[in-house]
Amino acid sequence: MAGWASKLGGEMIEPSATPRGLFHSYVRREPIGVAAQIVPWNFPLLMAVLKISPALAAGCTVILKPAEQTSLTALRLADFLNEAGVPPGVVNIITGNGHTAGDRLVRHPDVDKVAFTGSTEVGKIINRTATDSLKRVTLELGGKSPVIVLPDVDPAVAGPGTAQAIFFNSGQVCVAGSRLYAHKSVFDKVLENFAEAAAFWQPRASLDPDGHMGPLVSDEQFNRVMGYIEDGKKAGASVMLGGDTPASEGGYYVNPTVLVDVKPDMRVVREEIFGPVVVAQRFDDLDEVARQANDTTFGLAAGIWTNNLSAMHKLAAKLKAGTVWGNCHSMIDPALPFGGYKESGLGREQGRQGVEAYTELKSVIIAL
Incomplete structure (x- = not known):
């Protein structure tokens, strides 16, 4: 500056x-x-x-x-x-x-x-x-940022990348990739790799040199995040991963959580949770996923994972977000406007x- x-x-x-x-x-x-x-x-x-x-x-x-x-x-x-x-x-x-x-x-x-x-x-x-x-x-x-995985990308690459998008800083990030959309042909494989990558983000004490995800900031935030998880379950969502707290840690820790079988009108899909919780959904084509991604009151950021540069640019133009990342996430540079x-x-x-x-x-x- x-x-x-x-x-x-x-x-x-x-x-x-x-x-x-x-x-x-x-x-x-x-x-x-x-x-x-x-x-x-x-x-x-x-x-x-x-x-x-x-x-x-x-x-x-x-x-x-x-x-x-x-x-x-x-x-x-x-x-x-x-x-x-x-x-x-x-x-x-x-x-x-x-x-x-x-x-x-x-x-x-x-x-x-x-x-x-x-x-x-x-x-x-x-x-x-x-x-x-x-x-x-x-x-x-705030944000409720979509992260979109197209069918051509390697799930072994997209899985860890999309996990980092939501679990970095315990999900307490305005641009956190809290809505995961994976093409139906690779959905299961992406989630499989995502779940494997989540092991890297298991909660640890903040000063633990082997830790990569610490606690939430306060009891208020902890109760907020756990409340959203319970609300999602009551509304019909299924917990594919996490949804609880680690038994070995005291404090405001929440395990990396993936909710599936979600519907567009659920609070866990529409509202910013600000914690390590992602909702995962399937899609069929670019037009459909663009509509799903834009079906929100937010528009802070979005992510796209694909090897198809043409599809990357087309989808980036359709997304109503101030920042769109391709094959990365949370890359913010002071030379670029952000909002x-x-x-x-x-x-x-x-x-x-x-x-x-x-x-x-x-x-x-x-x-x-």
């Missing part, structure tokens, strides 16, 4: 409604001002840095509110920023609950922009509140667009 600070130029524009040579005009891109940034608990350091860096590159000052579950990470980051020479008052960290500290930030008359990453429910509240003073708002919200369609957010973060979101445009017209 540091490189963008010298690349946010304006532009010279010749007026079109007046005789040439009578006016000089140009467009300035200026810092928006004070940015209030509210970040979640699932990647506390990464999310703080991704929020702060574009704002500083654009010339703004920042008030960052970390999630109450992970506030110490942001406070330690503030120490590093001070050591690096960031002037006092440029980056400010406040802690507190969302309904108190967060709400005050969004309402404050001296805040010019609000950037929030978190649930769609809270994002809507923030957007409504910020609308009272017409603050600029960027929202990166969602529909109820997965407003605006974009990262890339040029993410930096420009912290600026305002000013037209200047001078008579000669």
Whole structure:
């Protein structure tokens, strides 16, 4: 992001409604001002840095509110920023609950922009509140991301890849591949390889060097995830894998879980669970799976697994998602804009667009 600070130029524009040579005009891109940034608990350091860096590159000052579950990470980051020479008052960290500290930030008359990453429910509240003073708002919200496996791909490749898409960070990821669609001709084989790969993601203590999936963040999140699993079973879903907690671990651990025999109207299919739970479904052709994948209020991300580059591009164009990955997942780069369609957010973060979101445009017209 540091490189963008010298690349946010304006532009010279010749007026079109007046005789040439009578006016000089140009467009300035200026810092928006004070940015209030509210970040979640699932990647506390990464999310703080991704929020702060574009704002500083654009010339703004920042008030960052970390999630109450992970506030110490942001406070330690503030120490590093001070050591690096960031002037006092440029980056400010406040802690507190969302309904108190967060709400005050969004309402404050001296805040010019609000950037929030978190649930769609809270994002809507923030957007409504910020609308009272017409603050600029960027929202990166929830997802229910589809991962699609076409019939030509090797199940031995797609199985581990789609498992990583959902089980990374215990499924506590906004782009987690929580809806798995595999072509009917390879469905069983993909799930077989998926289940084998799930052994790699068995829950372990966070500091265990052999562990790859730790606990959920809190008892509230643990109860939420287990509640969704039980709700899915009551609605008719079958547990192909997991659905329980490991006997050998105490704490908020949930085993990698696969639900099959699901229907489109089930809550486990439609709502963001934010845990290591995937629903697996069959499909017949590209048009059908595109309709299934798009049948959601979310639109943050999607994944496609195939060796057919033509099918990859055709399907990517059909999917209503802000990011589409091919034969990979969760590959997020600061050079590329990131954000969602529909109820997965407003605006974009990262890339040029993410930096420009912290600026305002000013037209200047001078008579000669």
